[in-house]
Amino acid sequence: MSDAEMVQMEGASSMHGAAGMHGAREADDHHSDDMVKAHERVDQRAAEPQSAQQALDAAVAKNRVTSVGDFVGRLHPLATHFPIALLLAAALAELLLVARPALGLERTIRFLVAGGAVGAVIAALLGWFAAGWRLEDRSETLGLHRWNGTVIASVAVLATWLAFRSQGRTGLRVVLVVIAVALIAQGYLGGEMVLGPNHLGIR
Numbered sequence: 461m462s463d464a465e466m467v468q469m470e471g472a473s474s475m476h477g478a479a480g481m482h483g484a485r486e487a488d489d490h491h492s493d494d495m496v497k498a499h500e501r502v503d504q505r506a507a508e509p510q511s512a513q514q515a516l517d518a519a520v521a522k523n524r525v526t527s528v529g530d531f532v533g534r535l536h537p538l539a540t541h542f543p544i545a546l547l548l549a550a551a552l553a554e555l556l557l558v559a560r561p562a563l564g565l566e567r568t569i570r571f572l573v574a575g576g577a578v579g580a581v582i583a584a585l586l587g588w589f590a591a592g593w594r595l596e597d598r599s600e601t602l603g604l605h606r607w608n609g610t611v612i613a614s615v616a617v618l619a620t621w622l623a624f625r626s627q628g629r630t631g632l633r634v635v636l637v638v639i640a641v642a643l644i645a646q647g648y649l650g651g652e653m654v655l656g657p658n659h660l661g662i663r
């Protein structure tokens with residue numbers, strides 16, 4: 461199937477489907493009445509026959525970057541993989557260290573936590589560009605995701621400090637458990653925004 465045919469098919473199904481990543485922002489930027497009207501207009505357009513190439517051209521034009529901030533915000537999904545992977549791996553490695561102290565994983569954990577913290581700060585910063593610089597969101601999911609992500613980045617910096625100091629590991633262990641739980645929730649909320657409500661199909 462060509463790119464054009466894929467976009468044509470997606471166009472037909474997404475009219476009524478998932479909120480999509482711009483959906484999260486739109487839900488915040490407009491009143492629901494405006495959204496209904498906008499969807500009606502989109503539905504009308506969808507009813508007009510469109511070739512696969514026209515659908516592809518329209519999708520490319522619709523996605524065009526509008527400003528530097530817009531482009532920076534679009535890098536957020538890319539950046540999220542690093543803190544999720546590195547900090548969850550740090551928590552797992554710490555668990556291994558509890559079970560097998562002889563493995564000597566302390567240095568590896570320091571590397572994972574520090575890398576994860578850098579990744580979390582970058583991801584959170586890009587998230588603010590993606591979501592807009594405001595303190596309150598009309599969308600509950602985006603509001604939860606915004607503040608959970610901001611707290612994760614801050615606590616990850618604290619975890620780095622804990623990982624590098626020479627005293628006991630209890631503080632680091634507690635913080636890593638908190639971060640792991642918060643990251644799983646964060647990934648879920650991100651998925652809800654990008655793929656639509658109940659994207660895992662478990663509700």
Ligand code: HEM
Nearest residue numbers: 481536537540580584587588590591606609610647650651
């Ligand atoms: C450690 C911090 C964060 C992590 C791990 C994270 C993770 C994610 C994930 C996994 C997604 C779904 C991406 C996809 O599947 O394409 C997502 C989407 C999103 N996140 Fe975050 N996020 C973080 C912080 C933030 C913050 C602080 C904000 C807002 C201030 C934010 C705003 C958004 C928005 C608006 C989306 C929808 C996609 C987009 O427009 O880029 N995120 N996030």
